[in-house]
Amino acid sequence: MKTKLFLILALALSIVLTGCDSDGGKGSKAGMVGSNAAEKVYVAPGEHDEFYAFLSGGFSGQVSVYGLPSGRLFKVIPVFAQDGEKGYGYNEETKPMLETSHGFVPWDDSHHPELSQTEGIPDGRFLFINGNNTPRIAKIDLRTFETTEIIEIPNSAGNHSSPFTTENSEYLVAGTRFSIPITETDVSVKEYAEKFQGMLTFVSVSPDEVGDMEIDFQILMPGFDYDLAHSGKGPSHGWTFFTTYNTEKASTMKEVNASQNDKDFIAAVNWKKAQEYVKAGKFHTMPSNYLNNEYSDHTHMATSKKMTSTRVLIPSECPGLVYYLPTPKSPHGVDVDPSGEYIVGNGKLSADLTVHSYSKMIKAIEAKAYEKEIDGIPVLKYDQVVAGVVEKPGLGPLHTEFDDKGYAYTTFFISSEVVKWKLGTWEIVDRIPSYYSVGHLMIPGGDSRKPWGKYLVSLNKITKDRYLPTGPELAHSAQLYDISGDKMELLLDFPTIGEPHYAQAIAADIIKDKSLKFYKLDDNKHPHAVKNEKDTRVERKGNEVHVYLTSIRSHFAPDWVEGVKLGDVVYFHLTNLEQDWDVPHGFAVKGANNAELLVMPGQTETLKWIPKAVGVFPMYCTDFCSALHQEMQGYVRVHPANANVKLSWGLNEVEKQEK
Amino acid sequence: MIKTIALFALSMFMLVACGEAGDAQLEKNESGETEAVESAASETAGNDGLGVGPVKSVTIGALDAAMAKEGEDLFTKNCTACHKIEAKFVGPALAGVTERRKPEWIMNMIINPEQMVKEDPVAMELLAEFLAPMANQNITEDQARKIVEYFRQVDSK
Numbered sequence: 001m002k003t004k005l006f007l008i009l010a011l012a013l014s015i016v017l018t019g020c021d022s023d024g025g026k027g028s029k030a031g032m033v034g035s036n037a038a039e040k041v042y043v044a045p046g047e048h049d050e051f052y053a054f055l056s057g058g059f060s061g062q063v064s065v066y067g068l069p070s071g072r073l074f075k076v077i078p079v080f081a082q083d084g085e086k087g088y089g090y091n092e093e094t095k096p097m098l099e100t101s102h103g104f105v106p107w108d109d110s111h112h113p114e115l116s117q118t119e120g121i122p123d124g125r126f127l128f129i130n131g132n133n134t135p136r137i138a139k140i141d142l143r144t145f146e147t148t149e150i151i152e153i154p155n156s157a158g159n160h161s162s163p164f165t166t167e168n169s170e171y172l173v174a175g176t177r178f179s180i181p182i183t184e185t186d187v188s189v190k191e192y193a194e195k196f197q198g199m200l201t202f203v204s205v206s207p208d209e210v211g212d213m214e215i216d217f218q219i220l221m222p223g224f225d226y227d228l229a230h231s232g233k234g235p236s237h238g239w240t241f242f243t244t245y246n247t248e249k250a251s252t253m254k255e256v257n258a259s260q261n262d263k264d265f266i267a268a269v270n271w272k273k274a275q276e277y278v279k280a281g282k283f284h285t286m287p288s289n290y291l292n293n294e295y296s297d298h299t300h301m302a303t304s305k306k307m308t309s310t311r312v313l314i315p316s317e318c319p320g321l322v323y324y325l326p327t328p329k330s331p332h333g334v335d336v337d338p339s340g341e342y343i344v345g346n347g348k349l350s351a352d353l354t355v356h357s358y359s360k361m362i363k364a365i366e367a368k369a370y371e372k373e374i375d376g377i378p379v380l381k382y383d384q385v386v387a388g389v390v391e392k393p394g395l396g397p398l399h400t401e402f403d404d405k406g407y408a409y410t411t412f413f414i415s416s417e418v419v420k421w422k423l424g425t426w427e428i429v430d431r432i433p434s435y436y437s438v439g440h441l442m443i444p445g446g447d448s449r450k451p452w453g454k455y456l457v458s459l460n461k462i463t464k465d466r467y468l469p470t471g472p473e474l475a476h477s478a479q480l481y482d483i484s485g486d487k488m489e490l491l492l493d494f495p496t497i498g499e500p501h502y503a504q505a506i507a508a509d510i511i512k513d514k515s516l517k518f519y520k521l522d523d524n525k526h527p528h529a530v531k532n533e534k535d536t537r538v539e540r541k542g543n544e545v546h547v548y549l550t551s552i553r554s555h556f557a558p559d560w561v562e563g564v565k566l567g568d569v570v571y572f573h574l575t576n577l578e579q580d581w582d583v584p585h586g587f588a589v590k591g592a593n594n595a596e597l598l599v600m601p602g603q604t605e606t607l608k609w610i611p612k613a614v615g616v617f618p619m620y621c622t623d624f625c626s627a628l629h630q631e632m633q634g635y636v637r638v639h640p641a642n643a644n645v646k647l648s649w650g651l652n653e654v655e656k657q658e659k
Numbered sequence: 660m661i662k663t664i665a666l667f668a669l670s671m672f673m674l675v676a677c678g679e680a681g682d683a684q685l686e687k688n689e690s691g692e693t694e695a696v697e698s699a700a701s702e703t704a705g706n707d708g709l710g711v712g713p714v715k716s717v718t719i720g721a722l723d724a725a726m727a728k729e730g731e732d733l734f735t736k737n738c739t740a741c742h743k744i745e746a747k748f749v750g751p752a753l754a755g756v757t758e759r760r761k762p763e764w765i766m767n768m769i770i771n772p773e774q775m776v777k778e779d780p781v782a783m784e785l786l787a788e789f790l791a792p793m794a795n796q797n798i799t800e801d802q803a804r805k806i807v808e809y810f811r812q813v814d815s816k
Contacts (some may be wrong), residue, residue, distance in 0.1 A: 552740040580795040
């Protein structure tokens with residue numbers, strides 16, 4: 001008996017000990033994973049994560065929502081790309097969200113999620129993200145986690161240095177990475193140096209709960225590549241900093257030709273000055289075609305507004321508007337520390353990391369310490385603005401974020417590592433490998449005035465052997481590090497969707513209690529909503545057939561429709577009558593050339609369907625809703641084009657016919 | 660023997676640690692919005708037909724026609740997708756419901772259906788029979804009282 005007990009206890013103990021030894025002799029591949037890493041990322045079933053993290057979907061065009069520290073994926077929010085899962089960009093209500101001056105553009109390359117801020121601190125109202133390819137900025141409402149506005153950026157190409165908010169989200173910015181002839185016209189690419197220009201756009205955000213985006217003004221700049229941006233904070237609030245490369249103005253083989261100059265520039269834009277110039281009427285009105293698409297939570301519909309002009313400021317006409325800070329060498333990220341004093345230029349081809357001083361910049365401007373002027377923009381003297389240099393930190397610096405203890409963390413793409421250094425002394429205090437080739441990094445609040453300096457996520461470009469192989473294409477990897485101690489510690493490795501260029505994170509408490517549970521049916525102002533089964537009906541308007549139907553667990557009303565004829569265009573307007581959390585109903589009909597509907601409680605959505613043959617076509621609920629979900633189905637009968645039939649429909653004992 | 664005791668002590672420590680985690684979980688569920696996983700049917704079996712939920716006592720007086728009219732409107736909008744008065748549909752026929760059930764039970768079933776079908780013996784039987792769970796339509800207590808008045812009017816005819 002005693003022996004048995006001893007054996008059981010010994011076995012239990014050995015399991016515990018083995019469990020703790022998570023490094024388990026695997027060594028190199030796990031990297032520097034400490035023995036208690038699993039404990040630090042374990043969020044027990046039913047428990048909630050400490051942070052929401054919003055990762056860019058990159059070339060998926062979307063945003064994905066993760067929990068930290070668990071690395072669990074909660075939602076993929078469709079933004080710039082159609083999403084069959086949610087019907088986004090397929091249903092009639094959201095199609096206008098993807099309209100542009102180029103027509104319907106159902107994809108983009110999303111790069112930089114950016115949380116709205118109040119007094120320099122993420123406030124959890126909105127998340128913004130740029131579309132790089134067909135220049136746009138989108139707004140996601142963090143009560144619903146849905147995209148509620150997309151504004152197109154005219155006179156721009158490659159909207160990369162975007163959206164990067166100001167301290168109270170007065171503005172989002174949109175700097176062009178690919179300079180173009182402005183106004184847009186067909187000139188020879190060989191005339192790049194003479195005829196191409198860059199545009200910096202300032203998009204205002206209304207301070208109310210709508211957060212309406214509008215283009216306030218644009219600034220016409222020399223034809224460089226405006227790569228990244230960050231706005232000032234604290235003392236430097238009122239300024240936005242943009243990195244430039246290709247100050248050589250090369251138009252071909254940029255890989256070599258755009259890397260010739262020892263120094264490129266950080267453009268410092270005084271946007272408060274810009275506001276004064278706009279107010280004083282010093283702008284040019286430029287004809288500009290762009291669309292502003294807005295989604296309403298009340299009508300559950302998006303509408304496109306056509307815009308026709310922008311206000312453009314020209315720096316040579318507006319003294320004090322823009323200055324150039326010389327910065328080695330093709331700087332990529334430009335990052336402002338929490339105090340607002342230091343402006344880090346991550347010179348991606350430079351051996352050192354250059355940090356400028358805001359207060360020195362202001363003194364240099366006052367002293368007119370100019371090296372030269374470019375198109376009326378003063379170039380400040382390098383030694384008059386530089387605060388310090390982090391010497392030989394690594395190879396290929398790209399981005400820097402900050403903690404709340406006076407440290408900065410910079411990613412190095414080529415040497416594949418994160419390096420921690422001290423602001424003010426510029427000394428390197430720690431370094432840790434990333435797997436592999438890190439691009440951006442993210443510390444929750446790490447680009448704000450108040451970082452939560454507990455975790456750091458590296459967003460990596462190369463994956464190789466990190467996960468089980470999935471053929472030639474692999475998920476991009478992200479790594480979570482604990483940065484609460486002196487030494488950074490790798491905790492977790494998790495896959496991402498598309499390319500997680502950049503990310504933002506915020507304490508979950510700021511958002512989670514505001515999260516909407518369902519839309520109130522009473523507030524539903526959709527013109528085709530039906531709010532009870534009595535009002536469900538089918539109407540013909542010429543060759544259009546409108547089916548006004550409802551869903552509740554678990555039936556559609558009506559669940560049969562006859563009298564549709566070949567050549568008809570059928571619109572199913574489905575209202576979900578449920579008034580409880582987490583009871584969406586889906587809707588699909590055989591042969592539809594778009595996608596399903598996924599209708600939230602209290603919401604109305606519309607599926608367009610053009611039957612191609614005579615017959616009987618099933619429709620059904622696609623989102624498992626109850627024990628009788630499989631019974632949630634119905635039929636639409638399609639008659640020949642010349643059939644002499646009336647529309648009829650019904651549910652159970654109710655049967656109705658067109659008058 | 661000493662070794663056995665030491666190991667036993669260590670195991671006990673682990674069990675205690677697990678126990679604490681379990682308690683924390685339960686507390687969170689009680690205060691949070693997700694209902695507790697454990698049902699407490701034994702406690703509520705004797706709820707005197709009042710059901711389980713916030714409604715403990717309702718005063719019933721003479722039939723209030725205006726209130727019944729409001730109740731009818733609410734019923735049409737929120738309930739008729741699944742309930743008919745005279746016939747069994749997705750849910751039970753509601754004629755005679757005020758004779759079968761106490762007003763408190765009806766109101767708790769309307770405003771607290773998730774807990775009712777887990778803990779109230781009558782509601783549990785109804786779920787087993789109908790399988791479609793009673794939908795929570797986020798009706799307020801005041802609105803539920805009006806719906807009861809409508810049912811009383813129906814049953815008085």
